[in-house]
Amino acid sequence: MSHDLALSPEADLADAPRRTARGGPVAPSRSRLRPLGPDEIVVDGGFWGERQRLNADVILQHCETWMERIGWIGNFDRVADGVIGGNHSGIEFVDSEIYKLLEAMAWELGRRPDDALERRYRSLVARVAAAQDDDGYLHTSFGHAGQPARYSNLEWGHELYCLGHLMQAAVARIRGGYADDEIVAVARRVADHVYREFGPGGRIAICGHPEIEVALAEFARATGESRYLDMARLFIERRGNGMLATTILFGHEYFQDDLPVRDATVLRGHAVRALYLASGALDVATETNDRRLADAIALQWRNTVSRRTYITGGMGSHHQDEAFGDDYELPADRAYSETCAGIGSVMLSWRLLLETGESAYADLIERTLLNNILASPREDGRAFYYTNTLQQRTEGAVPAEDQLSERAEASLRAPWFEVSCCPTNVARTLASVGLYFATADDHGVQLHQYGDYTVTTTLPDGRVVSLRVQSGYPFDGDVRVTVLADVDATIVLRVPRWAQGAAEARFVAAGRGAGSAAAATDPGTPAGAAGLGGGVPGGSAGAPLGLAGSTLAVARAFAAGDSIMLRLPMKPRVVHPHPRIDAARGAVAVERGPLVLVLESPDLPAGASTENAGIDLAQPLLPTARGAQASVRLHAEREDSGWPYDEPALGAAAPSTTVRAELTPYFAWANRGPSTMRVWLPTE
């Protein structure tokens, strides 16, 4: 299908203080699935509702308070006052943190207007706007008296990167319904400046950190200004020709400047850079109908997910360069798995899902949201992981609550970082997370993620689909989809890869114990065989729906009150790593539903470490409320022989005891003080 939306020139919106603009963070002018905007999808409780509330109530303020306190916001005031030279706080690219906070606030305000937040937001925007130069340039680290010249350090200065995040904040404000906001005007002047500086006839250059590409493409969609898309396309095409200067530690691959984007077959180098670039490239491919480029990105995604991704969805194996490693180079204990890379992965997967409709992309979004990104914020929202290791060998140091931490501190979460990209990235993701849950097409609605939310959208022919999704997900596998108004349409539910073959579904007609049903396993394929027996979710009777493949499609004339019940299996599962993942050989992970579970030291007898633990697979794995109970073997600490490579096998005779211990969700680890933890459990 093709749909034309959100390409609304600013003029159209000038007199409307608030209007509805469809589309979330991404709104392609053509795609198989159409994204929904904050006016169409509302998260109203449950697991994700709690996290969005934490974000609104705590995380946004936490970010703002920190950046005010340490002078990062004040940088804009000092530019406006002409005193920034020698007085810049923080590293070169801290502007981007303010922009990501503004983006988060904009999504939050688009979701749920709030006067106090609106005032804070406008005050921040005004301070940013005051720092803009007459020609549209806006950056607090370059170009003013006493500072390096503009664009004098494209490799490391992150100027275009920061400007990109400013545009994304403007996009969020437009999509939240405020297309006439001051930040939109600021971002337009920025985008026009970038086009003059780097566009046709301008300097032929690229930024060391991709971001401007994805931002320009989306800002083009949001404003209808095609020059911005042209500029994004130029940045994509220029990349991969060794244009950026390398250093001892960082070669062309680090910058994705080793190979043209369309020639690469896998993501490589700095993970966040690679994922942002691929997202921008796909946007350009979609808007310019460049199939070769789109196919290259899909291939890169597939090879990266098959060979360079942690079980948590985390990406990036290397600390040194925050980069992907070789295929199957996935050590648990040096997993970098930067939170921002997880966010970049969701950005890319979402674009591919819209483009293709294939549910494998939604599978990875589910995994990454729940097991990588959600691991970053502490339960109280006041501290974050920058990296997300899969094995914590020692309890490590506790970061001070009132000090900046190094970026990759490998112990507890830290309140703020010298390079603090992750907290604000988490904030903008949580504020918009519901927009990744469902889409629409000409036939109906597709439900990709489960939780408690309501969808109301109008199809191109005027039919209105309105439905409510309820689920105790990710801890409970029962999903109920209730149709809120009569409609003849197709409702598609994703069956996660981990549930395929073990899921059940039923149709329950309004007010009736059981009703007739028309079921199809996939859009365009014949209806699957019905006949599932047994009880139904929620205690209601109903008609079994055939289930095969990765989606359940129910096409019928729905009456208000009709519901589809999907039951996903929540039995704990033992998961084996690919044999080429050397670092996980001889070990298994345990998953329950969409969650990766871990063994953490607080769940072991006092004094025991997860370093000496393994799992006894001969004993049953039993489900618990949030995880599983397993038989864990604890080996006695062995006297060092002086050399750890002795013949014969050292492991054979170690005395051990077995205990029953709870495995808990990875995302929740390290919320009970310093601990050791492991995802991969040796089996012996």
Added chain:
Amino acid sequence: MSHDLALSPEADLADAPRRTARGGPVAPSRSRLRPLGPDEIVVDGGFWGERQRLNADVILQHCETWMERIGWIGNFDRVADGVIGGNHSGIEFVDSEIYKLLEAMAWELGRRPDDALERRYRSLVARVAAAQDDDGYLHTSFGHAGQPARYSNLEWGHELYCLGHLMQAAVARIRGGYADDEIVAVARRVADHVYREFGPGGRIAICGHPEIEVALAEFARATGESRYLDMARLFIERRGNGMLATTILFGHEYFQDDLPVRDATVLRGHAVRALYLASGALDVATETNDRRLADAIALQWRNTVSRRTYITGGMGSHHQDEAFGDDYELPADRAYSETCAGIGSVMLSWRLLLETGESAYADLIERTLLNNILASPREDGRAFYYTNTLQQRTEGAVPAEDQLSERAEASLRAPWFEVSCCPTNVARTLASVGLYFATADDHGVQLHQYGDYTVTTTLPDGRVVSLRVQSGYPFDGDVRVTVLADVDATIVLRVPRWAQGAAEARFVAAGRGAGSAAAATDPGTPAGAAGLGGGVPGGSAGAPLGLAGSTLAVARAFAAGDSIMLRLPMKPRVVHPHPRIDAARGAVAVERGPLVLVLESPDLPAGASTENAGIDLAQPLLPTARGAQASVRLHAEREDSGWPYDEPALGAAAPSTTVRAELTPYFAWANRGPSTMRVWLPTE
């Protein structure tokens, strides 16, 4: 025992163009074992003789040519000419590479005078000397017009580090017999300058990279100047109090500035820094009779070797900070194992061996020399590894032969690096390697390493022990020690840990088929039970010597021509990793004699990768000339399922073929073009 040597004031030597000064790179004024100098131990062929010849004929010239070509040596000329400002070549600490080359040349000239080399050496020294400031300061990156001020960047400037290497070059010249060399005078002025600047009453500071400590201590020994030892002691005592400024990526631990040296229990942070510092601390402890400090270093060594050392002897798991990881964090594919860390490990182990006489230190020296340091130079001596990975997953890129490489290029060896510490470090180590082979004490001589060499030394009471060692080591396990002159003394041979329980020994009297023998298993313990039967090495008959423990001591009145025959087992051995080394779980290594073996792709059928290989332990391991033949399972490349963590076990059903393949010495890998390689072989 205590012995007083090498503390010979320069004045004593002023008129002697060449004299004998005992002691190699380290000459403690008191220690259990006494090191031998180049006048006492001569490598005259065999495995190590070949490597010393390669060093003399190729590597020294290679280093000199490169550093001339890229202007690093010219830096000294530009300082002398007053034009260095803005014209310095290379990073801040390239001076140290010239000093390490000078040290290598000095050892080589001490070992084997050569007029051409002597001329090149003196020319280089003259150029260095011409750059010295009037007050003794000597550095090409700091302190001149247009340069940063002296000591303005102690964290990263490496000034004292470079000055330390200059002193070590002077020590080598003194120990090589030229105590009146120009470099000795230059180094004295440098040491006096450092004492004035940083000694009592001077600035309280330390260098970001330890080296000055070990250098000052040894230079004190070589010159008899106690102020230099005092200065070394002050630098050691100051460290560990957070004096150095940290950065986002490098905390106090990186610099060993987190804990006082005497309070630490394990080596941590940057591996080369940690090992150089510990070496200097032990020198200070020895000279000041500081038992607590000496015991702390021994404990650090033990814990590091037990838990933080690769099977090759390599140290340092992290690329990011070139640092040790946590206990048992020893990934094969990201093994940093910097060549210089191996050299630092030999420096430290050698000091502990001299101090204690315990052969575990000689065991690690053997392993590290043969399996880590020797892996660095290419067979032709014209390219080097900076890092020494234990698993090469892809063939990687081929470094250009005429260009500088990044320091940690993970493919073939490179001719030279931006940071090129390793080639010159290899050069100075190879030039002096024989000096680590044997020691003396009041009773006789101890043989720690095997090869082809002659020892002639005079014991304190005037007895002269002269003997010849012959061996096809490391490929052949037969060692023959022939006494060259009548003497009543004790000869001790190390029995490597890997050979204990399977070694045999015999005494063969001169001119006789078999003779009487007095054997003791360890100095001070009763003679072990004799009675080994079977053939004897070299085909001679002889009397079995009892063998138990880590040394064989033979005390008797030897006649010229008497010999001791030691047969070490060369059957390939399967070695299991400690169960806490997660990255090697489910895999084994194969060793033969002192060598770690690897599977390398050129030894597999065309097109096969070591990434898909495992070992079938049910089939026999057979010895070959340099390695072993094993049954290797090759798994078919599997079609990606799209997600590498699938239930059930992915590995079970993979089709495989089995081939017989040769496992070859690790040190020799990657000498046949780009290849893949692995030390740890999965067993399934």
